[in-house]
Amino acid sequence: MIVFDLRCSGEHVFEAWFASSGAFEDQRARGLLSCPLCGDVDIGKAVMAPNIPAKGNRKDVDAPVTATEAPTPAAMKAAIRALAEAQARALEKSEWVGRAFADRARAMHAGDADPAPIHGEATIGEAKALADEGVAIAPLPFPVVPPEAIN
Numbered sequence: 422m423i424v425f426d427l428r429c430s431g432e433h434v435f436e437a438w439f440a441s442s443g444a445f446e447d448q449r450a451r452g453l454l455s456c457p458l459c460g461d462v463d464i465g466k467a468v469m470a471p472n473i474p475a476k477g478n479r480k481d482v483d484a485p486v487t488a489t490e491a492p493t494p495a496a497m498k499a500a501i502r503a504l505a506e507a508q509a510r511a512l513e514k515s516e517w518v519g520r521a522f523a524d525r526a527r528a529m530h531a532g533d534a535d536p537a538p539i540h541g542e543a544t545i546g547e548a549k550a551l552a553d554e555g556v557a558i559a560p561l562p563f564p565v566v567p568p569e570a571i572n
Contacts, residue, residue, distance in 0.1 A: 428467035429456035440570050452544045462545055515540045517568050523547040530556040540565055
């Protein structure tokens with residue numbers, strides 16, 4: 422996974438996690454990204470400042486991290502691992518349907534398919550159309566990738 426600082430045309434800056442730089446470009450091109458603050462879909466990479474400690478300015482790695490300090494690489498790896506484990510537990514009884522998500526959700530809502538827990542991909546437009554049709558959907562609180570892309 423890789424984290425990017427992103428910026429919408431409304432100048433909101435936020436972080437997002439992707440499997441690769443190519444995954445970011447693919448999702449942006451398909452309209453799958455939006456600003457969590459204003460919903461804007463005009464998203465690009467924001468300028469990122471590297472977090473490199475200056476010589477002689479290293480902090481004790483056992484000292485508690487305050488809200489103004491960046492987490493250590495070990496803490497970031499532990500957080501990513503915990504997020505991946507939580508994602509796996511949340512999705513273990515749900516079927517990945519990929520780009521067929523909107524069609525499958527719509528079919529279940531109409532009674533043309535048996536209800537089942539599913540997760541997949543939908544553009545913002547598809548998600549809005551499903552909501553307008555009364556189809557109960559919810560975004561997941563973590564990034565989801567196809568099963569074959571999980572590292």
